[in-house]
Amino acid sequence: MTATTTSARSDLSELGRSETALRTFLHGLPGVDQVGAEQRAAQLGTRSIKTTAKAEAIDLAIRMVDLTTLEGADTPGKVRALAAKALRPDPADPTCPHVGAVCVYPAMVPHVAEVLRGSAVHLASVATAFPSGQAPLDVKLADTRAAVAAGADEIDMVINRGAFLAGRYTEVYDEIVATKEACGDAHLKVILETGELATYDNVRRASWLGMLAGGDFIKTSTGKVPVAATLPVTLVMLEAVRDFRAATGRQVGVKPAGGIKNTKDAIKYLVLVNETVGADWLSPDWFRFGASSLLNDLLMQRTKLTTGIYSGPDYFTLD
Amino acid sequence: MMFEYAPAPESRAIVDIRSSYGLFIDGKFVDGENLDKTVNPATEEVLAEVTWAGTQDVDRAVRAARKAYDKVWGPMPGRDRAKYLYRIARLVQERSRELAVLESLDNGKPIRESRDVDLPLVAAHFFYYAGWADKLPYAGFGADPQPLGVAAQVIPWNFPLLMLAWKVAPALAAGNTVVLKPAETTPLTALLFAEICQQADLPAGVVNIVTGAGDTGRALVEHPGVDKVAFTGSTGVGKAIARSVAGTRKKVTLELGGKAANIVYDDAPIDQAVEGIVNGIFFNQGHVCCAGSRLLVQENVAEQVLDALKRRMALLRVGDPLDKNTDVGAINSAAQLARIRELSDAGAAEGAQRWSPPCELPERGFWFAPTIFTGVTQAHRVAREEIFGPVLSVLTFRTPAEAVEKANNTPYGLSAGIWTDKGSRILWTADRLRAGVVWANTFNKFDPTSPFGGYKESGYGREGGRHGLEGYLNV
Amino acid sequence: MSERVAVRKTYKLFIGGKFPRSESGRSYLVQDSNVSLASRKDARDAVVAARAAVKGWAGATAYNRGQILYRVAEMLEGRRDQFVGLGIPADEVDTAIDRWVWYAGWADKLPQVYGGANPVAGPYFNLSTPEPTGVVAVVAPESPALLGLVSVVAPAIVTGSTVVVAASPSAPLAAVTLAEVLATSDLPGGVVNLLTGRITETVPTLAAHLDVNAIDLAGVVDTDLAADLEGRAAENLKRVLRPLPADHDWAGDPGLARMTALLETKTVWHPKGV
Numbered sequence A: 001m002t003a004t005t006t007s008a009r010s011d012l013s014e015l016g017r018s019e020t021a022l023r024t025f026l027h028g029l030p031g032v033d034q035v036g037a038e039q040r041a042a043q044l045g046t047r048s049i050k051t052t053a054k055a056e057a058i059d060l061a062i063r064m065v066d067l068t069t070l071e072g073a074d075t076p077g078k079v080r081a082l083a084a085k086a087l088r089p090d091p092a093d094p095t096c097p098h099v100g101a102v103c104v105y106p107a108m109v110p111h112v113a114e115v116l117r118g119s120a121v122h123l124a125s126v127a128t129a130f131p132s133g134q135a136p137l138d139v140k141l142a143d144t145r146a147a148v149a150a151g152a153d154e155i156d157m158v159i160n161r162g163a164f165l166a167g168r169y170t171e172v173y174d175e176i177v178a179t180k181e182a183c184g185d186a187h188l189k190v191i192l193e194t195g196e197l198a199t200y201d202n203v204r205r206a207s208w209l210g211m212l213a214g215g216d217f218i219k220t221s222t223g224k225v226p227v228a229a230t231l232p233v234t235l236v237m238l239e240a241v242r243d244f245r246a247a248t249g250r251q252v253g254v255k256p257a258g259g260i261k262n263t264k265d266a267i268k269y270l271v272l273v274n275e276t277v278g279a280d281w282l283s284p285d286w287f288r289f290g291a292s293s294l295l296n297d298l299l300m301q302r303t304k305l306t307t308g309i310y311s312g313p314d315y316f317t318l319d
Numbered sequence B: 001m002m003f004e005y006a007p008a009p010e011s012r013a014i015v016d017i018r019s020s021y022g023l024f025i026d027g028k029f030v031d032g033e034n035l036d037k038t039v040n041p042a043t044e045e046v047l048a049e050v051t052w053a054g055t056q057d058v059d060r061a062v063r064a065a066r067k068a069y070d071k072v073w074g075p076m077p078g079r080d081r082a083k084y085l086y087r088i089a090r091l092v093q094e095r096s097r098e099l100a101v102l103e104s105l106d107n108g109k110p111i112r113e114s115r116d117v118d119l120p121l122v123a124a125h126f127f128y129y130a131g132w133a134d135k136l137p138y139a140g141f142g143a144d145p146q147p148l149g150v151a152a153q154v155i156p157w158n159f160p161l162l163m164l165a166w167k168v169a170p171a172l173a174a175g176n177t178v179v180l181k182p183a184e185t186t187p188l189t190a191l192l193f194a195e196i197c198q199q200a201d202l203p204a205g206v207v208n209i210v211t212g213a214g215d216t217g218r219a220l221v222e223h224p225g226v227d228k229v230a231f232t233g234s235t236g237v238g239k240a241i242a243r244s245v246a247g248t249r250k251k252v253t254l255e256l257g258g259k260a261a262n263i264v265y266d267d268a269p270i271d272q273a274v275e276g277i278v279n280g281i282f283f284n285q286g287h288v289c290c291a292g293s294r295l296l297v298q299e300n301v302a303e304q305v306l307d308a309l310k311r312r313m314a315l316l317r318v319g320d321p322l323d324k325n326t327d328v329g330a331i332n333s334a335a336q337l338a339r340i341r342e343l344s345d346a347g348a349a350e351g352a353q354r355w356s357p358p359c360e361l362p363e364r365g366f367w368f369a370p371t372i373f374t375g376v377t378q379a380h381r382v383a384r385e386e387i388f389g390p391v392l393s394v395l396t397f398r399t400p401a402e403a404v405e406k407a408n409n410t411p412y413g414l415s416a417g418i419w420t421d422k423g424s425r426i427l428w429t430a431d432r433l434r435a436g437v438v439w440a441n442t443f444n445k446f447d448p449t450s451p452f453g454g455y456k457e458s459g460y461g462r463e464g465g466r467h468g469l470e471g472y473l474n475v
Numbered sequence C: 001m002s003e004r005v006a007v008r009k010t011y012k013l014f015i016g017g018k019f020p021r022s023e024s025g026r027s028y029l030v031q032d033s034n035v036s037l038a039s040r041k042d043a044r045d046a047v048v049a050a051r052a053a054v055k056g057w058a059g060a061t062a063y064n065r066g067q068i069l070y071r072v073a074e075m076l077e078g079r080r081d082q083f084v085g086l087g088i089p090a091d092e093v094d095t096a097i098d099r100w101v102w103y104a105g106w107a108d109k110l111p112q113v114y115g116g117a118n119p120v121a122g123p124y125f126n127l128s129t130p131e132p133t134g135v136v137a138v139v140a141p142e143s144p145a146l147l148g149l150v151s152v153v154a155p156a157i158v159t160g161s162t163v164v165v166a167a168s169p170s171a172p173l174a175a176v177t178l179a180e181v182l183a184t185s186d187l188p189g190g191v192v193n194l195l196t197g198r199i200t201e202t203v204p205t206l207a208a209h210l211d212v213n214a215i216d217l218a219g220v221v222d223t224d225l226a227a228d229l230e231g232r233a234a235e236n237l238k239r240v241l242r243p244l245p246a247d248h249d250w251a252g253d254p255g256l257a258r259m260t261a262l263l264e265t266k267t268v269w270h271p272k273g274v
Helices: A005-016 A018-026 A034-044 A051-064 A076-087 A106-116 A138-149 A163-164 A167-181 A200-213 A229-250 A263-276 A294-307 B053-074 B078-094 B096-107 B111-132 B160-175 B188-199 B215-224 B235-244 B269-285 B299-313 B334-349 B400-409 B423-432 C040-059 C062-078 C080-085 C090-106 C108-112 C144-158 C173-183 C199-208 C223-236
Strands: A066-070 A100-102 A122-126 A156-157 A185-193 A217-219 A253-255 A289-291 B024-025 B028-030 B035-040 B047-053 B150-154 B177-182 B207-211 B228-232 B251-255 B263-264 B293-298 B353-355 B373-374 B392-395 B415-419 B437-440 C026-032 C033-036 C126-134 C134-140 C162-166 C192-195 C214-216 C239-241 C263-271
Touching: A005 A018, A005 A167, A005 A200, A018 A167, A018 A200, A034 A229, A034 C263, A051 A066, A051 A263, A051 A294, A066 A076, A066 A294, A076 A100, A076 A106, A100 A106, A100 A156, A100 B423, A106 A122, A106 A138, A138 A156, A156 A167, A163 A167, A163 A200, A163 C173, A167 A200, A200 A217, A200 A229, A200 B188, A217 A229, A229 A253, A229 A263, A253 B078, A263 A289, A263 A294, A263 B160, A289 A294, A289 C062, B024 B053, B035 B096, B047 B188, B053 B150, B053 B177, B053 B207, B053 B215, B078 B096, B078 B111, B078 B160, B078 B188, B078 B251, B096 B111, B096 B160, B096 B188, B111 B160, B150 B215, B160 B177, B160 B188, B160 B228, B177 B215, B188 B207, B207 C090, B215 B235, B228 B235, B235 B251, B235 C223, B263 B400, B269 B299, B269 B392, B269 B415, B293 B299, B293 B400, B299 B373, B299 B392, B334 B353, B334 B373, B334 B392, B353 C026, B400 B423, B415 B423, B423 B437, B423 C263, C033 C173, C040 C126, C040 C134, C040 C162, C040 C199, C062 C080, C062 C090, C062 C144, C062 C173, C080 C090, C080 C173, C090 C144, C108 C126, C108 C263, C134 C144, C134 C199, C144 C162, C144 C173, C162 C199, C173 C192, C199 C223, C214 C223
Parallel strands: A066 A100, A066 A289, A100 A122, A122 A156, A156 A185, A185 A217, A217 A253, B150 B177, B150 B228, B177 B207, B228 B251, B263 B293, B263 B415, B293 B392, B373 B392, B415 B437, B437 C263, C134 C162, C134 C214, C162 C192, C214 C239
Antiparallel strands: B024 B028, B024 B207, B035 B047, B353 B373, C026 C033, C126 C263
């Protein structure tokens, strides 16, 4: 990295200390034209990914899945089964890759950890009073530490949308910094809850805020509000991580979550990654899908490509 | 990991190209003597033989149009003309994939564009003007506006079927009959459109299509039996037409060349601006009269914008027009390729810096890599002449006044672009640009309700919208 | 007691708000007066003056242009007898005055009637507005000398264009007198420029001039000359208004056509988003 990048990095690290500086910076980012951004995303959605490209895309997408269950009804048995599926998504086909991670509530982390121990599948836990984030900071941090102590190596936190929308950027920033610290060695994914941010300008600002404060990933959604991940939101976040790396030298990952139900959708996201940030992000280290039902559709499509026959849901485990 | 897209070709089985085509006169295909070949510019494969109409063929077509005007189309109530146009609109929708594939084969444009841009607009145009046919007294041209008679229409090769729609739909809606000459390199969709007219049971002679080159066009435009001349094409030919109709009763509308400025201010939404720049100049291989061929970027963001533009250009997929993932297709003809090369070489020779992304071009066919020139001044040929290809000239400016001055410093005045997040700056700039279409924070958008046409040497008259009727009425 | 010796008037050109003689130093005798015989150079000077006036006049508010045209009507009303004294029939003068009033009102209405929002199929604001074409060369009809001139000049300038008008060669006095009215009506200099003399001398220069945007051949009677001028106008694709028939009813409803023929429609698009 060049000297300019280094100095830019140190300049940017100062931003969180001053509400004015942070606001000036975030509001000085280029605007996002909604119609233009949505058209670009829609245009990329028309890419036709067939045959060998489709096979590669499906395997990559499987490796990028954060296989998720975040229900009050989750049980140790259910999350163990999910973890087993994460390791061997298609028991009938040993060539099928494992998923990126399993994502559960903190209380379920120990059960999943037992299954995943020694594997390359990551264990993600939502924390910080997910999904609302409506708890005192010390509760949220305790939540985070507990999840890490129980074996999670990735933490998905939610930002304080109320503070963000009210313009209290340092409050949001400080919370992310504190959570990152509580994570220790665990990776921090910062959930922006883009469905509540109202504009793409806000998505871009929140993305930068999350990255400036130390997030390793920025993630669209909790999956618990009506609007979850969309292609244009993900496009804007990908542009943000691209520009952030150019400015600081640090690469941050992106995780769309919620609403990505089938292979066709997943491939559209991969095309978006490919044509926005390129090959550097086409890896489970830098791009994840927060999803549950997506995996089964990927597996069905994978089977179709290898056998030439369309499969059905009866042939894959329901989660 | 690298994510390479496998070939995704659109099937050409949907379209049945005949080995040779006659002229469409008086509702029938008639044979002619002079045959020439039309080729697929992406492969140089011969697609079909088409007839080049001579003076006598043109005369027959004009007579057929006159007869149809006098006997059938002129007297027909507007509501019935409307129904024929609605029928055509529906047939175009029903056969849209077939037309899109044929357009890409004959023209070289990417199937994504013929499928997603050209064909939907063609159908929309007929649908829009169909509705005017029985509402002409309400169009704002007086209580009883009358058609002109026989319209001679000469169209270019860049949007063959779309330009046909822009010409035929308003002419027929207003009650005129037409003789249309498609460009010599792209006659096939017009000939398929003739079949659609037959399928719609459009009365014989209302639409006549004579294929051929410049001589055919000249014979048509200069025919004393035509009442109206509508031309889309180069400014040079437009001037010749304007001269040739001098002293006649013929009403003329001309939609000609351009050298549009695409102005990027420092507060622009940069990512969308870069998309707009790319769409502005690389859409349809830059074979667009309103292409944003001059990028005027504010000095203090020039480096940032250019870096982003180059990064984006490297993603453009150049190749097989029928591949659904192709962004930039083939140059329409060897002649056009030669012109693009000549002007680009002149740009380099005059000292501008030329840049293209790494880009493998097919061996056969006519191809030109997306190209930008930086360090361009207003005096360079690449900043003044219409290249009509995927070549962008980049200039910088310091103040809004300088941007406007540079933008207007051209004999053309067809279109312009403005990129800024500040509303008042958009309106200030738009007010001062001498151009018929100004796209602010977008580019190359078209709609049948929206008038399109130029200032100055970009021509006169408007196509589209209520304004588009005026050129076909005696008002 | 001796009779008072009248002060005679010199009939000069009207260029850039001033009344110069022809740079050629020539005049011709017409209507018992010596009238400037404009040269090709005068025509070019008039184009320069007209071009210089475009920015201010086109940039003025429509309300302002309307007020100034109405002011012309007021001033003309005050000089009514002077025109009658030049041999213009009284009812023609009245109609000419009324015509200024009619056009004055169009200044801030035509953009609404002739432009507007277009319902495009997409998330865009899309507005078409008429704009003045720029510099317009006009050949005024031989007659009616006053009403004919007003009927071709007013529709050009009301929308913001500026004109170089070749007056009726056989009856230029009314034209020069009208120029005096214009000069005292708050009309900015250069918006109307008047050439007297031979059509064949000045108009071909105007028709070929690349800094002229449109030409109105209303008063050209010779069809060969009209065709020649239209052919010259093609060089920079001037908007051309062809000659009017000899029996044109100048007193009738002028309609919009003479105004709209000298307008350019500009359509501005902008996305609608948050």
